[in-house]
Amino acid sequence: MSDVYIVGAGQVPVSKGGQVLGRDLAARAVHAALDDAELDNPDALYIGNMMSGLLSDQQQLGALVAQTASLRGVEAATVEAACASGAAAARVGYMAIASGLARAVVVAGVEKMTHAPRDKTTAALATASDWLHEGSRGESFLSLNARLMATYMSHYGLGTEVFAPFSVTAHDNACDNPNALFHKDVDLDTYLTSKEIIPPVKLYDASPVCDGAAAIVLCNADVARAAQRVGRPLVKIRASAVATDSVGLDHRRSLLRLDGVVQSSRRAFEQAGIGPSDVDLFELHDAYTIISVLSLEGAGFAAPGEGWRLGADGRIGRHGQVPIATMGGLKGRGHPVGATGVYQLVEAWLQLIGRAGAAQIPGVEIAMTQNLGGTGATVVTHLLTREA
Incomplete structure (x- = not known):
């Protein structure tokens, strides 16, 4: 197995009632993470999400966020595990690197909830x-x-x-x-x-009902060492x-x-x-x-x-x-x-x-x-x- 490192991260402020679409929240986090890692060609994108289909009538967030983040053509998929969807997506990204099937991947989690009526969100x-x-x-x-x-x-x-x-x-x-x-x-x-x-x-x-998106870049040891910035320790x-x-x-x-x-x-x-x-x-x-x-x-x-x-x-x-x-x-x-x-x-x-x-x-x-x-x-x- 290959060691797996985190070399970049991005997040948007958690909020309520904003007009930004979920796809755009996720794309902003993805861009921030890739910029932080100084990487522009990930092998895959994995999205953690629970309720886009239920609250926004939108599935296929993997491909949609890839499109929105100008990563068209990249391998992409959505991972759902209720409230654990974000970490489950990270687990998928971890396995992709550890197995040697990928050298660098982006993992993002996103949820847009506050635009929907409270009873619909509760359901x-x-x-x-x-x-x-x-x-x-x-x-x-x-x-x-x-x-x-x-x-x-x-x-x-x-x-x-x-x-x-x-x-x-x-x-x-x-x-x-x-x-x-x-x-x-x-x-x-x-x-x-x-x-x-x-x-x-x-x-x-x-905890409150709210909107947000965050992303991390995972990679193997070779990519991590090449991407390591002066003064920034590696995190495995x-x-x-x-x-x-x-x-x-x-x-x-x-x-x-x-x-x-x-x-x-x-x-x-x-x-x-x-x-x-x-x-x-x-x-x-x-x-x-x-x-x-x-x-x-x-x-x-x-x-x-x-x-x-x-x-x-x-x-x-x-x-x-x-x-x-x-x-x-x-x-x-x-x-x-x-x-x-x-x-x-x-x-x-x-x-x-x-x-x-x-x-x-x-x-x-x-x-x-x-x-x-x-x-x-x-x-x-x-x-x-x-x-x-």
């Missing part, structure tokens, strides 16, 4: 549930995550206040990210007094792993852990030959605060029932033991569904090469990203390392 998101048993019976991802949160609180005898640090941290970190949707602090009182959307989920437990994808769980919650062995997170994390750590204690930051999938807690536990950063303590003890901030959502995460930066996994990789890469600006964590050498589809039915984990 489209619900197609990532087990439709027969959940979506068709009125379940939404708000209600499904409320169920996970209520189960956790009841089992461990906790109140909603234990989830507050995850929202507060995300919003605080987003203030230092010019591409984030939100640039406002959220304190404990704001969280506690925010309205309950579906009990026990509060407004500040949930040291592990790429995917695992699945039952799509519907009623088919899970337990609602107190995310088995897909457990297996995907374990596989990634085994590939890289490291463990949780070696990770300098964890860009987890904080679509809901309960998912942050369950992800920290499933990935091995905390014991079952103890993930919330990392927030309570201040260990998830940028200077903490396990920095999460370092540039705002899904809650603060925003969650443009199909783009989220690529935003995570862009942000981890920026941290590793020292270009995260005011959000920079000193001395980052190993970064972990994890993108979930649905309530953890698809889990894509990547481990990135900085090289000299």
Whole structure:
């Protein structure tokens, strides 16, 4: 297998209500990534997207973005894995390079959501549930995550206040990210007094509906060394792993852990030959605060029932033991569904090469990203390392 490197990245600011088409958002991110990598002839383009067909009546985004980005003729395809579509596309790009079938590829994630009526968007998101048993019976991802949160609180005898640090941290970190949707602090009182959307989920437990696109350039070692800029370290994808769980919650062995997170994390750590204690930051999938807690536990950063303590003890901030959502995460930066996994990789890469600006964590050498589809039915984990 060939080693796989990230040599360039691009992103557009996460937004709401803009008039720019999804294809154009993606093309802007692709151009920015290619310009950053100083590369103009990728072997392939892989697009992560979930809802273009449902909300914009547009499929074939691979070819469409290739056309819009003036990459006509390039190999292109769209990858769908619900909210994990972006990281799943990165996984496809990783395999193309690792297998030797390609020397350099572009991976982009894009989602355009805010132009559609809210009820249509909610219904489209619900197609990532087990439709027969959940979506068709009125379940939404708000209600499904409320169920996970209520189960956790009841089992461990906790109140909603234990989830507050995850929202507060995300919003605080987003203030230092010019591409984030939100640039406002959220304190404990704001969280506690925010309205309950579906009990026990509060407004500040949930990530927003928004638009965005991000892209990365992946390549093999030869291209990476040729493209390396003076003063910019190389970043290798040291592990790429995917695992699945039952799509519907009623088919899970337990609602107190995310088995897909457990297996995907374990596989990634085994590939890289490291463990949780070696990770300098964890860009987890904080679509809901309960998912942050369950992800920290499933990935091995905390014991079952103890993930919330990392927030309570201040260990998830940028200077903490396990920095999460370092540039705002899904809650603060925003969650443009199909783009989220690529935003995570862009942000981890920026941290590793020292270009995260005011959000920079000193001395980052190993970064972990994890993108979930649905309530953890698809889990894509990547481990990135900085090289000299």
